[in-house]
Amino acid sequence: MDYLDFFSQYILHLVVLYVSVGFVYFFVSYKSSATKNIPPGKKGLPFIGETLAYVMAARKGTPEKFITDRTTKYSPDVFRTSLLGEDMAVFCGASGNKFLFSGQNKYVTSWWPNSIKKALMDPSQINNSSMEESTKLRSFLPPFLKPESLQHYIPVMDSMAIEHLEKEWSPYKEVKVFPLSKKYTFALACRLFISVVEPKHVARFAEPFAQATAGLISVPIDLPGTTFNGACKAGKTIRQELTAIITKRKLELEEDKNSGTMDLLTSMLLDGLNEMEISNKIVGFFIASHDTTSTAITFIISYLAEYPDVHRKVFAEQMEIWRSKGEREHLNWEDIQKMKYTWCVVCEVMRLSPPANGAFREAITDFTYAGYTIPKGWKTFWTVHTTHKNPKYFPEPEKFDPSRFDGNGPAPYTFVPFGGGPRMCPGKEYARLEILVFIHNVVTKFQFQKVFPDEKIEYIPSPIPVKGLPISLETIQI
Numbered sequence: 230m231d232y233l234d235f236f237s238q239y240i241l242h243l244v245v246l247y248v249s250v251g252f253v254y255f256f257v258s259y260k261s262s263a264t265k266n267i268p269p270g271k272k273g274l275p276f277i278g279e280t281l282a283y284v285m286a287a288r289k290g291t292p293e294k295f296i297t298d299r300t301t302k303y304s305p306d307v308f309r310t311s312l313l314g315e316d317m318a319v320f321c322g323a324s325g326n327k328f329l330f331s332g333q334n335k336y337v338t339s340w341w342p343n344s345i346k347k348a349l350m351d352p353s354q355i356n357n358s359s360m361e362e363s364t365k366l367r368s369f370l371p372p373f374l375k376p377e378s379l380q381h382y383i384p385v386m387d388s389m390a391i392e393h394l395e396k397e398w399s400p401y402k403e404v405k406v407f408p409l410s411k412k413y414t415f416a417l418a419c420r421l422f423i424s425v426v427e428p429k430h431v432a433r434f435a436e437p438f439a440q441a442t443a444g445l446i447s448v449p450i451d452l453p454g455t456t457f458n459g460a461c462k463a464g465k466t467i468r469q470e471l472t473a474i475i476t477k478r479k480l481e482l483e484e485d486k487n488s489g490t491m492d493l494l495t496s497m498l499l500d501g502l503n504e505m506e507i508s509n510k511i512v513g514f515f516i517a518s519h520d521t522t523s524t525a526i527t528f529i530i531s532y533l534a535e536y537p538d539v540h541r542k543v544f545a546e547q548m549e550i551w552r553s554k555g556e557r558e559h560l561n562w563e564d565i566q567k568m569k570y571t572w573c574v575v576c577e578v579m580r581l582s583p584p585a586n587g588a589f590r591e592a593i594t595d596f597t598y599a600g601y602t603i604p605k606g607w608k609t610f611w612t613v614h615t616t617h618k619n620p621k622y623f624p625e626p627e628k629f630d631p632s633r634f635d636g637n638g639p640a641p642y643t644f645v646p647f648g649g650g651p652r653m654c655p656g657k658e659y660a661r662l663e664i665l666v667f668i669h670n671v672v673t674k675f676q677f678q679k680v681f682p683d684e685k686i687e688y689i690p691s692p693i694p695v696k697g698l699p700i701s702l703e704t705i706q707i
Contacts, residue, residue, distance in 0.1 A: 270309030278311025330650035587612030
């Protein structure tokens with residue numbers, strides 16, 4: 230999203246709200262919060278809050294600066310701010326992470342910004358509570374994402390990675406990693422979630438997804454020309470496309486319940502969900518499994534190109550696995566378990582360049598943390614940026630050192646790219662397999678170098694190399 234577009238949306242939003250209820254809201258909010266010992270900090274401007282300051286730090290590639298500036302000035306435990314038009318308490322450090330992860334449905338519940346709800350969900354479902362939606366969503370995850378189920382998908386992941394690299398990488402001397410990794414992870418999600426494999430169908434589905442995700446964290450002003458308006462239109466297209474797929478599968482199952490592939494869509498239909506519920510949940514699965522994983526893959530390749538010693542160790546580990554395979558034999562669960570050093574590298578990459586910033590919650594009751602009161606209705610935010618580069622938890626935090634993850638690894642609640650505790654991302658194992666399978670195929674087929682060693686990184690909201698991470702390729706002769 231263009232910065233001027235983002236800024237113009239905020240200015241328009243500000244003018245409209247000032248004319249209506251702006252100053253009334255600000256006065257009432259200030260008066261009510263003044264009676265409680267709320268966390269130190271500031272709200273910034275009415276409605277805009279400090280969102281622009283957060284966005285500016287992210288655009289400069291230093292989102293952690295927004296956090297560290299405020300923990301230094303206000304409190305290392307929790308501070309107050311205003312983001313996305315909401316009063317917000319940012320919980321800091323391992324203790325803050327642990328409190329929010331373990332306080333689900335006791336002190337807090339899941340919360341999603343209105344821009345996400347309005348862009349991606351069916352309008353009739355927008356007013357459903359985040360607690361209800363989160364509970365329903367997770368109820369369908371365990372069977373599909375348990376290791377015993379996922380291990381059957383490893384050969385599919387491997388064959389699709391091989392096919393992708395042969396078609397999209399091998400014919401060229403230079404490729405852009407970021408867009409291609411997104412293409413691969415999206416195609417894989419289409420195959421495993423809804424059994425869509427025809428390339429033209431996947432591409433037709435992918436285009437509106439790219440438009441929708443661009444507007445997820447934006448000011449929800451549905452006016453022509455805004456990023457949010459484009460996201461809403463794309464969301465409608467996605468729902469229409471999914472409805473057609475769901476209706477067709479439903480008819481197939483009515484004729485024969487044993488027909489078709491037992492994918493995520495079929496399991497939801499057999500569990501009795503209606504079309505709108507299935508559509509909303511599958512969209513959520515796509516966002517969670519596709520965007521963050523492709524970002525992780527991109528930065529793993531970037532760091533491997535930047536650190537040849539690490540690359541050599543990963544190459545040696547992966548070649549040992551490659552040599553143990555028969556001709557045309559795909560990777561399996563046992564092979565993945567041998568990729569120990571590679572996974573340490575992946576973790577260190579996600580520590581330094583986390584594919585997701587954190588997550589929001591909403592206080593469902595007044596509660597106290599670190600001596601401060603968090604009022605009911607306030608939003609809370611935990612973020613990787615309070616621990617991942619904190620020297621208290623990771624000595625020499627800017628140093629790239631995969632050995633940090635040897636043995637037992639970092640202390641609990643300090644390394645949190647997938648959340649933690651009872652709220653650990655249920656898709657963690659899916660992401661682990663997808664990443665390791667893809668990296669295995671890349672490093673055993675190509676030598677590569679970055680075309681722009683100092684390529685700028687922006688966070689929108691995940692880290693993105695502004696040029697797409699172009700790399701030069703040389704096929705390995707084995």
